[in-house]
Amino acid sequence: MKCALITGGSRGIGKAICIQLAKDTDYHILINYNSNEDAAKNTLKDVEAAGNTGELIPFNVTDSEQVKSQLDAWQEKNPEALIEVIINNAGITKDGLFMWMPKEDWQNVINTSLNGFFNVTNHLIQKMLRNRFGRVINIASVSGVKGTPGQTNYSAAKGAIVAATKALSQEVAKRNITVNAVAPGFIKSDMTADLDEKELKKLIPANRFGEAQEVADLVSFLVSKKSSYITGEVVNINGGIYS
Template sequence: MSSPRLSALITGASKGIGAAIAVQLAQDGFDIFLNYRSDHTQAKKVAEQIEAAGVSCTLLPFDVADGDAVEKQLALLLDAPPFVLVNNAGFAADSLFGMMDDNSWKSVIDVHLNGFFNVTRTLLPRMMRKRKGRIVNIASTAGQTGNPGQANYSAAKAGLIGATRSLAVEVAKRNILVNAVAPGFIETEMLDGLPVDEIKKRVPLGRFGRPEEVAYMVSFLCSDKAQYITGQTFSVNGGIYAS
């Protein structure tokens, strides 16, 4: 009798990096729980790609910043928690710090940091009882270097890197590995409105990354090949920053 497939929950996975991670983990053989906030049409398209890989996909629409919604929607996962949790949900609300309004600051922190807290805290006790699991937090080069006009985003991503290190130490004895992946400039909608030609000149490899290239790193961290790696931040940035 074959053992049941492992599963993975990816937040913010209806598009961009999150969608690429969900599809890659599906190709790796994981059943997928795909979280997104509101884009039902796009989420269903990603689900079709996942199911084409021969695994199941369960759509979980909720806002990771809403603690009550997180607990309600994740209740069905508590008896059999996913082996993998990828905290990817996020967005940018750029503005020079002196002109940044309260909502731009609070909303970015809420999704990136409070979202990580809400989802991880809900699932972690069950993962600890199982004594196995992988948590991968999608950070950013901005959280390592800072970016003008992104004090809120950089603060949130730097906080996520710090939380990754602390949590990794806490749960290592329960065989739960916690790492972060820090993408640089990746071909997603977050590049919209940016001076892409100028930015590309700053990247040593001379191009932007593809979402799939971030997904490959997540795939590795969720595999048996990464069993002695925890508390680390892995940059996928074309050489624009070396930590």
């Protein structure tokens, strides 16, 4: 059984990716979530409605011991299974001006996006290397490429993800493992629900927020065999915002 693991797969972009991969691939979809079990169960229903199989794997990506124990327990139950695709999507925002930023808001955002990437990918990459095939796709952000005021913590976390993507891709390319990042701009989701869409649209050449579905379509392409010569790339999907 070949599997795709999506962290933060219960809502928003993560959910859209789970459903699209269920439609486009034969992968058994592993939906990771931290606290919202109901939302994760709804994602699983949608995966099954798309004609594919899936299951829930709850863990907090920031907790390396929990990541290990949950993934190891899953592997023991499914000894023949192989995680070929990792989508590092889990992330949080704690926006605020840097001068007033509490240490916790800095650490929590870095822990989720950056340490979450390490905890999950580092635990799974050796098996991927032995198998000589894999896809790692890191969900970055326009904030990590050009920087966004009020998001110094998020920009730092996502900028580090961009750099890690470029470095890791060079280490594993000989084994047919590609590592790419997708950097969304303003996408309609729970994370952007509080933003002033009418005002922010003026900053976007395409004059609209993107849809989670559009990000999922891009991720699905990067998972596919069609993208096997693309690695170490950061693909911006932002309606034309450039610094």
